[in-house]
Amino acid sequence: MIEAPDRAYLAALCLARAGLRVDPEKSxxxxxxxxxxxRREGFVSPQGLVGxxxxxxxxxxxxxxxEAMAMSDTEFFRDRPVFDRLSAEILPELARSRGxxxxxxxxxxxxxxxxxxxxxxxxxxxPASAGPWDLLGSDLSERNLEKAQAGLYSQFEVQRGLPARAxxxxxxxxxxxxxxxxxxxxxxxxxxxxxxxxxxxxxxxDLVLCRNVxxxxxxxAHTRVRTSLMQALAPGGRLVIGLRDTLGGSFKALAPxxxxxxxx
Amino acid sequence: MKxxxxxxxSPVIRKVSRRILEDLGFEVAEAANGVAAMAWxxxxxxxxxxxxxxxxxxxxxxxxxxxxxxxxxxxxxVIFCSGETEIERIREALEAGADEYIMKPFDGxxxxxxxxxxxxxxxxxx
Numbered sequence: 001m002i003e004a005p006d007r008a009y010l011a012a013l014c015l016a017r018a019g020l021r022v023d024p025e026k027s028x029x030x031x032x033x034x035x036x037x038x039r040r041e042g043f044v045s046p047q048g049l050v051g052x053x054x055x056x057x058x059x060x061x062x063x064x065x066x067e068a069m070a071m072s073d074t075e076f077f078r079d080r081p082v083f084d085r086l087s088a089e090i091l092p093e094l095a096r097s098r099g100x101x102x103x104x105x106x107x108x109x110x111x112x113x114x115x116x117x118x119x120x121x122x123x124x125x126x127p128a129s130a131g132p133w134d135l136l137g138s139d140l141s142e143r144n145l146e147k148a149q150a151g152l153y154s155q156f157e158v159q160r161g162l163p164a165r166a167x168x169x170x171x172x173x174x175x176x177x178x179x180x181x182x183x184x185x186x187x188x189x190x191x192x193x194x195x196x197x198x199x200x201x202x203x204x205x206d207l208v209l210c211r212n213v214x215x216x217x218x219x220x221a222h223t224r225v226r227t228s229l230m231q232a233l234a235p236g237g238r239l240v241i242g243l244r245d246t247l248g249g250s251f252k253a254l255a256p257x258x259x260x261x262x263x264x
Numbered sequence: 265m266k267x268x269x270x271x272x273x274s275p276v277i278r279k280v281s282r283r284i285l286e287d288l289g290f291e292v293a294e295a296a297n298g299v300a301a302m303a304w305x306x307x308x309x310x311x312x313x314x315x316x317x318x319x320x321x322x323x324x325x326x327x328x329x330x331x332x333x334x335x336x337x338x339x340x341x342v343i344f345c346s347g348e349t350e351i352e353r354i355r356e357a358l359e360a361g362a363d364e365y366i367m368k369p370f371d372g373x374x375x376x377x378x379x380x381x382x383x384x385x386x387x388x389x390x
Binding site: 077080155156159160161163165168171172173 | 349350351354355358362364365366367370373374377378380381
């Protein structure tokens with residue numbers, strides 16, 4: 001059991017480093033997120049891990065804890081109607097409006113890659129005349145990015161949201177898991193990004209997916225990230241947020257039920 | 265209420281599947297082999313068939329072919345549910361007319377996801 005002062009310390013650490021809203025009262029959640037990190041780092045318990053964080057200045061360990069608290073569930077084609085709309089309408093329209101110039105897409109908080117790979121699989125089915133496509137996946141966690149880049153998923157993961165026809169078309173069996181084809185994997189670039197940093201050097205994007213990120217942020221970080229997202233959208237660009245995320249003003253809702261917005 | 269026929273020679277799998285499907289609002293019938301499955305389909309074609317592959321006497325592929333060849337047999341969506349996890353086997357099932365494929369072991373979330381993608385279940389906001 002992690003003591004209340006240690007939980008408060010952890011919540012403050014997550015807020016300072018990544019703008020995360022962590023409720024120190026949720027001891028079960030904190031324990032379950034930190035348990036794998038504690039095991040990996042050789043502590044007997046999550047309490048031991050947080051104790052060590054408070055006792056010494058260990059930047060790597062602090063980030064490992066923060067990244068674990070930032071983790072969220074993901075799956076292929078999560079919230080399917082969103083991908084249906086992207087595939088039928090948004091992506092072809094963006095390609096048309098760019099007239100052969102690269103269409104830039106950014107999956108913000110991409111986790112282990114399922115979201116941006118779902119997009120890549122859709123794009124592989126569009127006519128070759130649409131595009132070219134420039135896909136970027138970013139996440140706070142290097143571990144997530146390593147897994148995303150490897151494109152190797154468990155039997156359980158490839159059954160969550162991924163149609164069987166897409167499985168046989170784009171994956172091959174590798175040991176107990178399934179490996180995504182190099183053709184799809186090489187469509188995506190990866191980058192570690194902390195959303196609190198200055199993001200202006202990334203340039204502008206025609207489509208930004210930032211789903212299930214905003215709802216985990218503290219108010220100040222939420223405002224800051226919202227501004228960054230606005231600056232990251234190219235003219236005519238589209239933003240997709242998660243179904244439980246809220247955005248606030250300065251964006252124009254196109255299909256709020258799908259989390260679809262445009263710069264106002 | 266939509267109907268689902270669960271075809272599996274394992275009583276445990278049938279029981280687990282029934283519980284998952286009933287929780288999702290389906291009316292469930294069970295068949296322990298291909299002959300019993302065909303008898304159900306002749307009497308009343310279900311909306312969905314959850315179909316095991318390896319069964320004694322008549323295997324899942326044979327059941328699928330017979331269902332598709334029978335009157336009204338293009339109606340049900342057929343989800344294979346099998347321990348076969350080789351890509352080639354999954355492709356074979358899809359080419360034989362299966363609509364989806366579940367690899368064992370599975371859970372309620374996987375079944376619900378497959379039913380959603382086939383349009384048999386309302387997508388609930390995650």
